[in-house]
Amino acid sequence: MSSAAQPDRRPTLEAVARLAGVGRGTVSRVVNGLPGVSAKARTAVEAAIAELNYVPNPAARSLVTSRTDSIALVIPESESRLAAEPYFAAVIRGVSSELADTEMQLLLILVRDRRELDRLIRFVEARRVDGVLLVSVHRDDPLPAFLEKTRIPTVLVGRRSVDEPLSHVHSDNAGGAAQAVRLLLDRGRTVVATIAGPLDMDVGDSRLQGWRDAHAERDILPDESLVAAADFTEEGGRAAMGELLGRRPDIDAVFAASDVMAAGALTELRERGRRVPEDVAVIGFDDSIVARHTVPPLTSVSQPTEEIGRTITRLLLDEINDPAAPRRRFTLPTTLTERRST
Amino acid sequence: MSSAAQPDRRPTLEAVARLAGVGRGTVSRVVNGLPGVSAKARTAVEAAIAELNYVPNPAARSLVTSRTDSIALVIPESESRLAAEPYFAAVIRGVSSELADTEMQLLLILVRDRRELDRLIRFVEARRVDGVLLVSVHRDDPLPAFLEKTRIPTVLVGRRSVDEPLSHVHSDNAGGAAQAVRLLLDRGRTVVATIAGPLDMDVGDSRLQGWRDAHAERDILPDESLVAAADFTEEGGRAAMGELLGRRPDIDAVFAASDVMAAGALTELRERGRRVPEDVAVIGFDDSIVARHTVPPLTSVSQPTEEIGRTITRLLLDEINDPAAPRRRFTLPTTLTERRST
DNA sequence: CAATCGAGTGGGAGCGCTCCCAGGGGCCGG
DNA sequence: CCGGCCCCTGGGAGCGCTCCCACTCGATTG
DSSP: OOOOSOOSOOOOHHHHHHHHTSOHHHHHHHHTTOSOOOHHHHHHHHHHHHHHTOOOOHHHHHHHHOOOSEEEEEEOOOHHHHHHOHHHHHHHHHHHHHHTTSSOEEEEEEOOSHHHHHHHHHHHHTTOSSEEEEESOBTTOHHHHHHHHHTOOEEEESOSSTTOOSEEEEEOHHHHHHHHHHHHHHTTOOOEEEEEOOTTBHHHHHHHHHHHHHHHHTTOOOOGGGEEEOOSSHHHHHHHHHHHHHHOTTOOEEEESSHHHHHHHHHHHHHTTOOTTTTOEEEEESOOHHHHHSSSOOEEEEOOHHHHHHHHHHHHHHHHHOTTSOOOEEEEOOEEEOOTTO | OOOOSOOSOOOOHHHHHHHHTSOHHHHHHHHTTOSOOOHHHHHHHHHHHHHHTOOOOHHHHHHHHOOOSEEEEEEOOOHHHHHHOHHHHHHHHHHHHHHTTSSOEEEEEEOOSHHHHHHHHHHHHTTOSSEEEEESOBTTOHHHHHHHHHTOOEEEESOSSTTOOSEEEEEOHHHHHHHHHHHHHHTTOOOEEEEEOOTTBHHHHHHHHHHHHHHHHTTOOOOGGGEEEOOSSHHHHHHHHHHHHHHOTTOOEEEESSHHHHHHHHHHHHHTTOOTTTTOEEEEESOOHHHHHSSSOOEEEEOOHHHHHHHHHHHHHHHHHOTTSOOOEEEEOOEEEOOTTO
């Protein structure tokens, strides 16, 4: 057939127009599903498109519309976290599924060091994406501020503080934590410690706040010697547990702000001969696969991770379509899954 | 300052040229680091770029070079896997780190159903990426064939069969499996069963082959009643273990082709009152976080997942730069990590 | 029956860049 | 002192698309 001289050149709008016997404008209208095309012309164009196997050149389109039809998912985390936490994978799944019936594409950007950060900044400045999804926000993270300044549509998972101006979605961290601590108190535990997450993150902060709230409800003055912060890693959780036990040997329950830290705590408890749940009850957060496989399996607060992914995507798409609309926030509910560690 | 009339228009090459008092060609040469620019001109251009905060428009560039400076990582898996397996996360990290000192961007594409597959095909046909990384290949997967036909640079993780024509990287599945089984036999186990992965995948196949090889080395005729295939899920592993025990109550060791399946097997063994490792020794594959938290912790074959990510990326970049070069393949070594399940 | 209208259409202009070629010096050797 | 070279340099052409405006033509209206 058309195995002519041309090397590997794909058919253009122009070629389709010629074959269909119409103008470029008409083809463009058909391709973009715009109105104002007669049935006859539309049929002819569609036939030509099929025959030539025409696919529009996105770069050319992007050049004139200055849209890229893609969004970035930015994960600013140290090596270890993406590996250990199924959390990110679930968010990715949610984002991807929400994007499935769109023409939008997903760019994944891991930011682990200064170099990668600079790269991201250049990238956003070049407007290579229509919007940005930012997962895991630290209080003094320069990234949200940068995105705000650039005025690129942005949605965060988590927030810098309670009055975050950017659109964001987070789970009810304080509520979930409080629910966990309430369960422990209800079961008759009296010395409930907590292994908090990084306190420069709202997640860390809020989960700790939940622990305080649950105590306050019962008119118990939460004792700050029962708090140790860690960095969401297993090793950190283990060290924090050691520290707590050193300070307060009378601890009979622990609420950890993540399953991975709870797993570390379990190791430390076992090492020190404390039985779980007989001597010390333990609750984690995330309800990840780890929770089901520890000894004993962990009671854990689960957040709707995939739903978070879906929600941020929906918000971002709305914001891209109407950049003038006000920013929005969503708090998603958590649930408590009880296992044998309590 | 320059808060003039223009709405939000970013500076163009032209503007930089004007400010620097040179022509567009010179600016383009500076931006792309091409030779043939006098020191004086280069300095002037660099100053102008800094002053205007100029960033090239990738769409315009792409239109003329027909390169997109991005690659796609395609993960064609059912919902469950991305969640359960840290494997993918590690590969992503490897890819991302290898891309870090490149201008290349990473597009993540999850393909879970027909709709998403069609979307991917359209996407590749529009040449929206310079190359494709395909993780987790099934024997009859139409995707590799499609990519081959399209002649877009492609690198696979895994292969359709032993004579895969496309570039690919995989770990020494058969070797790792054989090593595991050898350990079991060396420890005096005599009835070593295996929970194989999906047999329509080379990983599944090869790991099973390793089990056979290790038996053959010892002149043991591997008994096919000791083989049960599952789908890499925990539930599947558990069911397979039940099946095996039903057929052969005398089993004293099991090699599972993934940690997650091994975890399922452990559950089933416990349920049936078999002690691990006293009655039955168990080995998994992947050395994932799950392996460290099962009861008892799993001995497991670990593959260099992050290195796999790095290697495929390197291969793909080479292939993009020289599409005529011959296809390449790499087999990466596995190692055995011993824990208390053996 | 002329004037008016709106639906449908074709194609010029232009998005911002790279490619490439023609041309302007400066410097060398004859 | 002139021809020949080699560096640099500027800018025309063109990538494939959307936007928009001017135009045609049949149908409707006074």
